[in-house]
Amino acid sequence: MQTKLKSYLNRTTSAAPLAVFRIGFGAMMLASIIRFWSLGWIDKLYLQPKFQFSYYGFEWIKPIGNYTYLLFAIAGLAALFVLIGFKYRIAVITFFLSFTYIELMDKTTYLNHYYFISVLSFLMCFLPANAYFSLDAFIKKTQYKQIPKWTIDSIKLLLGMVYFYAGLAKLNSDWLFKAMPLKIWLPSKYDIPIIGETLMHKEWFHFAMSWSGMLYDLAIPFLLLYKKTRTVAFIIVIIFHVFTRILFPIGMFPYIMIVSTLIFFDANIHEKILNVFRKGISLLKLKATELNTQVYNYSNRKISIPILVVFFTLQLAMPWRYLLYPNELFWTEEGYRFSWRVMLMEKAGYANFKIVNSETNDFFYVNNLDFLTPFQEKQMSFQPDFILEYAHYLGDHFKSQGHENVQVFVECFAALNGRMSQPYIDPKIDLYNEKESFNHKKWILPFNDEIKGL
């Protein structure tokens, strides 16, 4: 066993797929940052809000005023450096840190695919993605055509995991037997050319999409791994992501996934891709330099491998942590994030906060838009940890304004996947008195229905 493991770790493979992956990743990230910036979202999502929803334990991470733009500039520059493979290690670590900092600033903007970027860029800190076809190699006049095979496999493992867990999460009665939430989402896309008028409102189509989405997620990692099915699988990847892009506002994610899955292809294909780049570069008429070719020697393996083992173990375990909590996961959302649960719910809520003086019983209601952006209000209204954090913010705010004996109550309703809305939070609980923790939040009212499955 041990020798098998050792020989696996010592196996080498062509460095080309990782080089192409690095270039693709850098390009996608650079484009994402530029897009985010040019849409004015830095201002809208991070600078305009008076208040940010923090992740538990990361309350100290906040937007830093106009320096937030600098933070994005650093992330963008780091992505560019990753793309060209210049000072790769520092660049990718910088990218991971700046991007993750950005994501931690406000959990209102949490998206699985942003989390995916953070996780992937962390992994890339440990990979020799600049070994080949990089500026670093050019400057050092040394390139490595062979790198440890496990480095490329680790990316495949991460990608496969994301898909597979996304598929597992779809194994529930709402998705499979009620075609929810696609049944709500698809009919409203009636103005898409051709299929909008003919398919989007058909019930069989909702079920077909639900089931094929589930099968796609569960099967695609394996179809990409096996050489015989790989090309077909890649075509399916393209069709799937293009389709989701047309249907839903999911930004750069489809591009990123399509480019990422190229890593499953053999080295000769990546060499051809690199040849295209080489032709492009040769147009610049730079002086050609002969590079030494060596076999890459992964120097810090003794540290890196254990870190990555812990990392992947955590990644594999995280999506299951919801089992430690009682009640329906979709309802309480305890253990929902960081688990590749993508597009599973149409959930909306309404939260009406009431500030009470416990001595005199005087009260008044809060206009959420005095404190939150509409986007924050929307996200807050159906997520218990947001509701609690906001209740504390309100309590502190009114206390500092001179209000006495402040209690904060909420009348909150939520609706999940087309069910009639029902009371969500116990209106008799003074939320100002409740503390955030990883324990179950007992003041979430029970869900009046049952969703079977994982």
Place this chain on the structure above:
Amino acid sequence: MLKKVFILFTIAMVVIACSSTDDSNGSGTNDGFNRTELLTNVADNLIVPAFQDLQTKLSALDAANESFVTNKSVTNLELLSDAWLDAYKVWQHVQIYNLGEADNLGGGERGFVSFFNIYPVTVADIENGANTGNYDLNTANYHDAQGFPALDFLIHGVATGDALPIDKFITNSDSNGYTTYLTDVITQMITLNDAIVNSWESGYRDTFIDNTDSGVNGSFNKLANDLIYSYEKDFRAQKVGIPAGVFSNGGSLPETVEAFYKKDVSKELALEALIGIENLFNGVGYASTTTGSSLNTYLEFLDRADLVIEINNQFTAAKNAINGLNENFYQQTIDNNAQMTAAYDIIQAAIPKLKVDMKQALNFVIDYVDGDGD
């Protein structure tokens, strides 16, 4: 092989790039639900007739004002008051529709309501305007010194130092100034409403009906957003919640009721507003019994008849709660604010149904949220 993959890849990228504009111009699209029919019904049977009726009532108001200016008698002031109330009741039906020209008037957050019905009115601005003749009703400063609430004060309120409402037009040292202000307010209302009516009659109706997009700017989206906003803001908060004091610390605020100077019509106006919203939801024509396609029809099409019943039950409960109140909300909040607060709670109960359930069922885009999803 590789070439094929690349060609496919390129096609995919092009398709993605081309599809990135979410507001594609689909006209006459049809998912089995006839959106054009819905928009046609709402435009032709609800919106346009209501704005036209407001136009009629405003020109009657103008005529009553002319008579009053010519002969400043108590009788003529009472006739002016009647004309004011007639127009005010119609206003309750049009205030929902912040669309097209109404939206273009640039009234800020409250839209065209800013020029017609911001209350409580700021009396000091009116008195100052009457005194100096120096005012511009088009500026945001004067949003709370024009429209129906300003007329309410001018017709029914007593100016500083006066004994009777009519004194400000006769014995007050600024009587000419008040008369001019009165006429200017009415002229402003007529001008703005005429612009709205003209735009609906001269093409905006077709633009509105043709815009069957599913995006934020689609007519249906705007209509659904307007209904919720009007119920929440114009009706629930302005007419009941704020006077009952539920948004402020320290008891009721009787002086913030609608028609504060006339006083005995606040219930009547509130009921009109609710009927206007209810009629939009159920597609009932303005001042008629014609019923056509509307939000209720769409919900039923989506198998949510349960929600239609639920929302209509909420409307009925709200109506009953208001009917139980004094016709004068000012008096109600002073005599028994607990009943006012209880009525507010009943009205409030419809909000989750509209903002959560209806929004989810129709999956319409809310004005404000753009950003990526996953």
